[in-house]
Amino acid sequence: MPSSPSPSPIALPKMSPTSSIFKKRSSTATLVPKTAASYLSALSEADARRLRAHVPTATPALSLSSSVTSDSEDSVLHENEEYIRPGLETPLRPPTSEQVFNTLHSEFGHCANDEYRYVSEHVPGTSLVHVAQEPPYYIVISTYISYLILICLGHIRDFLGKRFHPSAYHHLMPRDGYVPLNSDFDSFYTRRLKRRMDECFSQPVTGVAGRTIMLMDRYSADYNATQIFTGTRTRALNISSYNYLGFAQAKGGCADAVEESIRRYGVSSAGARLEGGSTDLHVLAESLVARFVGQEDALISSMGFSTNSAYIPALVSKGCLVISDELNHASIRFGVRLSGANVRMYKHNDMDALESLLRECISQGQPKTHRPWKKILVIVEGLYSMEGTIVDLPRVIELKQKYKFYLFVDEAHSIGAVGPNGRGVADYFGIPPQSIDVLMGTMTKSFGAAGGYIAGSKALIDRLRVRGYLGAYGEAMAPPVLMQIVSSMASIMGIAPAPPTSNSSTATLRLGNGTATESTEIHPGPAPPSLLPSWLTLDPSLVSGVEGRTRLRRLTFNSRYLHQGLIKLGFITYGHPMSPVIPLLLFNPGKMNMFHRLMKENATPIVVVVVSYPACALMTTRARLCVSAAHTKEDMDTILRACDDIGDVLDLKHGIPRSERWDIDTVCERAVELAHM
Known part of the structure; x- marks a missing residue:
């Protein structure tokens, strides 16, 4: 045509x-x-x-x-x-x-x-x-009146339209014995x-x-x-x-690195992480993310929404209790529903309401049987994207130490955006990040990429790699997206000078789980050169941070x-x-x-x-x-x-x-x- x-x-x-x-x-x-x-x-x-x-x-x-x-x-x-x-x-x-x-x-x-x-x-x-x-x-x-008028007029138009103009409402009418x-x-x-x-x-x-x-x-x-x-x-x-x-950006040091990654890796890994889709870029990116947020290990997924909905069911199950802020994101709610765990909500960012709910749930135990909960997981967001509010993390940490629950912080909108070093709400409040059990975030916002991550202890991340649905069924993150994450995150951290070559170097890189440690690390610190691809060359302003x-x-x-x-x-x-x-x-x-x-x-x-x-x-x-x-x-x-x-x-x-x-x-x-x- x-x-x-x-x-x-x-x-x-x-x-x-x-x-x-x-x-x-x-x-x-x-x-x-x-x-x-x-x-x-x-x-x-x-x-x-x-x-x-x-x-x-x-x-x-x-x-x-x-x-x-x-x-x-x-x-x-x-x-x-x-x-x-x-x-x-x-x-x-x-x-x-x-x-x-x-x-x-x-x-x-x-x-x-x-x-x-x-x-x-x-x-x-x-x-x-x-x-x-x-x-x-x-x-x-x-x-209220405007909503009332819209609803009333809408129902009147539907009622009259089905009777006088049925052809315009055929998608709402039963057909051949099937309901619409x-x-x-x-x-x-x-x-x-x-x-x-x-x-x-x-x-x-x-x-x-x-x-x-x-x-x-x-x-x-x-x-x-x-x-x-x-x-x-x-x-x-x-x-x-x-x-x-x-x-x-389509121009700049990060864009140049992404362009070079396409030449070297193509545009897709063409597989799941537990199959043939895991590359050295995935390992390096996970190591860099763990270093950036201050945790032992991290894993990344190709979609931020599915990071919550696929990995929360691997954390809790039937017999567990999830306590959630009433304004938590839909991905958190969806993941909790899939898990089968009991869920209770408290008033948004109200720590007195949270403590009162914790006391009630711990004292009463599971419904009907009143047995103790297998585990209690409190889920909050670092920065609530619809309200623009920041979680009262110091009070949450105080309650965590008092009532011994696990803490899950969704930093989709706070990672890279708040804190003097851009490391999220823990950095913003000056709280050690390892006092939080699970840190989740996305790459879509501050890093100009896509996907999400889960960071925590090595034992936890190793379990999630196998138990999480995305490891076996989710498409691995594309190499150009990985390169955008690595280059932008490294430019926020700055890159430390390369250490002198020595057989007694204290730096280690374990490719099996994407964990990198260095004995001299002080969080938050710069990114060690060992966590970046050897072929990556960034502008001096990005390298210096x-x-x-x-x-x-x-x-x-x-x-x-x-x-x-x-x-x-x-x-x-x-x-x-x-x-x-x-x-x-x-x-x-x-x-x-x-x-x-x-x-x-x-x-x-x-x-x-x-x-x-x-x-x-x-x-x-x-x-x-x-x-x-x-x-x-x-x-x-x-x-x-x-x-x-x-x-x-x-x-x-x-x-x-x-x-x-x-x-x-x-x-x-x-x-x-x-x-x-």
Whole structure:
């Protein structure tokens, strides 16, 4: 079938469909309509113009030649971008002759100001318990009413539609004696609530998910039942990816190492770890992970979600008790269900509730028989990704020493992102990591890779290698992904000088279980050269650890500045100031789509993630802002200015009293003060 012709080039600068409601002033976006009615009217008119415009029914497939630019910047796709947005591809302030940057600005922003740095470490005496701020009563009432209207209208439309338009509801009707696979109850939320806001979800992107990201433009003419691609792309500021340290780059030392690993190992191990899929890279990576987190041994898997769901059943079984934080991730809940162990939950990060539950469970024993539990495993997260809160680890360790339970810490979002050395919550609180029995984490966030790990004692890890489902049935991690993990982790740690060659060397590397030990090791310390491939050559800034430390401090400054800035503007936010995840409360589900859309239609487009029930509580619909070390201080200014304008239009500022708020210019000028507040 012949492909449809590609759209003809447009000579004029590209304007977003709703960009007429924005205007630019001093490189910042200022919202013109100041009332919700006028704003919605402008959006409706823009939608009508967009639907009347001619759009090709299909776009040609991307070829290799169409995805690589002539200037060899293959990580940046300029096609269908009618003009370069200042501040996204190029910095607003050109570097001086003394400043040398080896990164691409669109992937990792140029920032040489040492004032925009902050060390991530716990300040003794500060509270780790987050007290949620309540919105005004009219917000609560209107939110419940909006859900009620959506549910009632949805059931009415289903009732009438099945009787007057049965062909449109054939997927819900019994056919040939079979019940429908999608029942009314299961699909009602998807059809009647989620579809109305599908514009917010599954936004197709292309290119590198770094500081900026390329969005593939689309629109819907049938209320989100289908999406039509326009054939154009828009570069946007990326505040939606888990690229905490900015290692998701297509250029740089880590990317070069990955490229070399593909030449040497290919793209797949083509087997499970217990079969033919284990390579020397797997052994080295596991040794490096164990050294990084401060445990005896570690194992890695090719998927973070399955790390919990496949290895928790190998830790506990019937007759065991799992005590879980009520806001633990779905992968933990799924793994506990598979294990068959009893599970009890306690109030989020409430150590008094945890101690009370421990006393009850230990005194009562197993249900019915009241026999002692085989083992008790407490599972917490280091950093809760939906709330942005940090676990009160010192109190948990105190309870562990008192009640003698095993402790499992999920560091999916905290490893590499918190702590002065990026070693997670144990590093953040200055607690010896071996006081924690099981450390779990993922490589998807801070290391710009994929997969997960479990770290602990050698005896525990040896057992999990055999008992865990992934060892026998899971595909081994791909060599390029392994190389990304090794290179990025080594650049955070720094690499120690090679020891002099001697027959009496104290360093040992046991390939059988991926364990490496060195008698002179002090945790946290640099990576020994023996844990890196002999062919690996990294940039001197990565070898010294300077690059890794700079990224850690940039991430912490950006997190604190954005978090405190939103509070000073009057928004309600959740979480700890050190957290790179910042939930911005929207409350009303109808504001989700509008917030996402207005951020994307800003003068500098910004792509955000919005979250609603059932991923969070019914009343706490939110935008989840994910900060990166790749962002610059100017990027944080852009986000704050956009939120400030949109917050006025959508009535989102329900935090501190108006008399205590700062205006946006003051927030941007006093950024360093806010970060240190």
